[in-house]
Amino acid sequence: MLQAASDHSVDNSTAMLHEWLRGVQHRYHSVEWRPTEQPSSFADEEGPKHWPDSRFVHVMKLRQAALRAARRLWTDYILFVDSDNLLTNRQVLTDMMAENLTVVAPMLESKSLYSNFWCGVTPEGYYRRTPEYIPIRKWRRRGCFAVPMVYSTFLLDLRRRASRDLAFYPPHPQYPHHLDDIMAFAFSARQAGQTFVNLRSLTSSLLHSMAVDMLPGYTDPYSDRVLTRGEVGCFLSHYNIWKQVLQQELQQVLVLEDDVRFEPRFHSRLVAVMENVHKVGLDWDLIYVGRKRLQAKGPESWVKGVPDLVHPGYSYWTLGYVLSLSGAQKLLQAEPLNKMLPVDEFLPVMFNKHPKVEYMQHFEHRDLRAFSVEPLLLFPTHYTGEPGYFSDTETSTIWDDEATETDWDRREAGHGRGQRSEGAGLQPGAQ
Template sequence: LRCATDHNLDNTTAMLQEWLEAVGKDYHSVSWKVQEEPSSYPDELGPKHWSDKRYENLMRLKQEALTYAREQQADYILFVDTDSILTNNQTLKFLMAQNKSVVAPMLDSQTFYSNFWCGITPQGYYRRTADYFPTKNRQRVGCFSVPMVYATFLIDLRKEETSRLAFYPPHLNYTWAFDDIIVFAYSCQAAGAEVHVCNQQRFGYINVPVKAHQTLEDECANFVHLTLEAMVDGPPMQRSRHISLLPKPLTKMGFDEIFLINLVRRPDRRWRMLLSLQELGIAPRVVDAVDGSTLNSSDIKVLGVDLLPGVVLGWIFTSASSLQIVSRGLERSVVFEDDVRFEAAFPARLQRLMEELEGAQQDWDLIYLGRKQVNVEDEAPVEGVRNLVVAGYSYWTLAYTISYRGAQKLLAAKPLSKMLPVDEFLPIMYDKHPNEDYKQHFAPRDLLVFSAHPLLVYPTHYAGDSNWLSDTETSTIWDDDAKKTNWAGSQKTLRDTRGSTGHLRSAARDEL
């Protein structure tokens, strides 16, 4: 095992030392190289700027590791950068079994980014090809010949052609960019060593790199987002038990309360949301949802609830639970359902939105943080507040903020006596619902409702996805317990085509 770390502004060295003290005995030998000073490069513009000096240092370190492996007469060498997170403990065995000169496990990210290129120009730059997305999305599965892999890859040192591979100095005929991954790609090409990437299994993740002008805090936000995405898509990342970390300080982001609505019989969703909010530094209060699926029409009448015709029992849990929350008399609160996928830097973006709203002295009753926009027309922007629009007719209440005034307006409408799904009730209350029969039951309809744009959360799954499960859309009509419903193909449950890449939108699409 060979570890190298240098030019750090954080506690990387201390964490590595703690880990090595615990696991070093499991390795044949451990080589440890640390350089605490200086903490920056003389030609860098910032901690995330890849200057020539930084590239040269990394190439030298990798060459030292390659030389060391050859001196030890190793059969293989596995390179793993610190932005690679391997979750599959069979990765090494799998790569060795492929019998390739240079082979990489395809790593997933929260965007289109991965650890391979499918095309390269004669000048050594990235070239778009028709093969990249089918490979990245696993629409084609296997081990494929590619011009470049990086971040995590295995070299078979037993093969004759790999004896000519080098990271530094660059090949005598090298004229491409001074960049470690391109230098190595050229070396493979010159040595006749074929490079492969394999995607048959899920091996792990790679963090999307930030741009040169960004900060360590930006990179941390990216990594938190990657961690949350892994919780949704799986497999989740597991922190090493050999690393001791102080618990993150949790806040309410300036709100009076952060609520999480969850059914007791859905502990998996509760666990994921609580872990996600902990990663984001948010302190929630869990509200046990009213479980409409356990009620029949007689139970509902005993509770003093009256539903409008055609309402599905499963809808009761979100509606009744939301009303429990808004009746608490809080000045400002946030409500999350338990099937939420967060956008990158969620806390900072929400706090910035609320600060701009206050600075513009804009009144508000409710703000959607996640929803499905029903109508195709554009929604008017709110003057003086970036990324906020006047909400039109919307489905879903994935997440929203609500003010005391907004809560009082909702309660004054006496919704328990004429209950609807909450995502139908809200558009009625801001007078954007198309159903005139429903609207006549509620007055006044003057709720002041906006929406984040782009949205800050999306559903974890949509109807048609393999893991989609709705507790509201597949139950019985409240006044006919024998009549089952299945809204799996309704417009309410289907993916919003305008937001079909919603959780990719905030990450720039030009990483490649």
């Protein structure tokens, strides 16, 4: 389907677009043509280059209408292209789809340094020139890069679950900036749990634009290193799921990382545990189904009245856990992005079982009601040092330095925590 709109024009744009449509419309399943000759300007604009709020709102409504039409037709993809953008590479659409991202854009050329992406955004929502921009723009860095904003020409993959909450209009209720179609969509994407990101490259500017900062004084207990970029990506995967739970008011979900091995009868055993939990009316926020037990302060005690459930001590790994709506609320209310530590250490902080008091002091409310299935219902597919083992969290780059690589898990094979996976997925209902 092709949808074209032309209005508020003071030149022959409408005629040119109409002529082009007559020549190509036979190539499309259907064509929707929306021309409006009058008025030629907005009532509150001061000239053709002035953008009052009414002009921004009009563009946002046009794009939202196109998005609604695409969703109504169960379209797999929708490509937004401004009329002054020309795509000359016949392969570009195939290349963008191959990236398998919710939002992806081609880098557009111009006679200057101008393009259709930003590598940095100020807290007020304006363009910020960052060191990453020019090397990418001049093709000295090649690939698909994480950026906080794309505009003008970009592709949305509507097959992906994350695309359901994307919107151009109206702006998100918490949108904090001046009205702007580009910034409003970028904010919508972030609130929907998306950034315009290829996780192969979480840039420093993107992390700063998201107000990501490391917990003061944090170092890895095994390698004495700081947070890695992979650990940030892992945390953001879980954090975005917690937001989705809250936004959709999901009562309970099962969160699984992407490298787990299920024990026999996983499903029936988990169902039995959850039935017992509800039968005794246990107040819970989080229930581990897979973790690394550390038992730093002795054996863990059993939960009264619920077979196969214990009160967990300090634990590593977030292989799998059941999370309630109240649990997601508590994790988000802690505002962990600007005092981040690995997600598998953040959770014990939140249920007040972390051995380092100096870490816990940064989080005022540590009342997460956490439990663990015992025996555990899933384990990692590979352990540190085994054939086939790979970890983006342990072997990546320093969180705020794209040049400093880390390989502690390989040097410390068999001793490190290992097994922090970069991806996490959500299953509503936990059964």
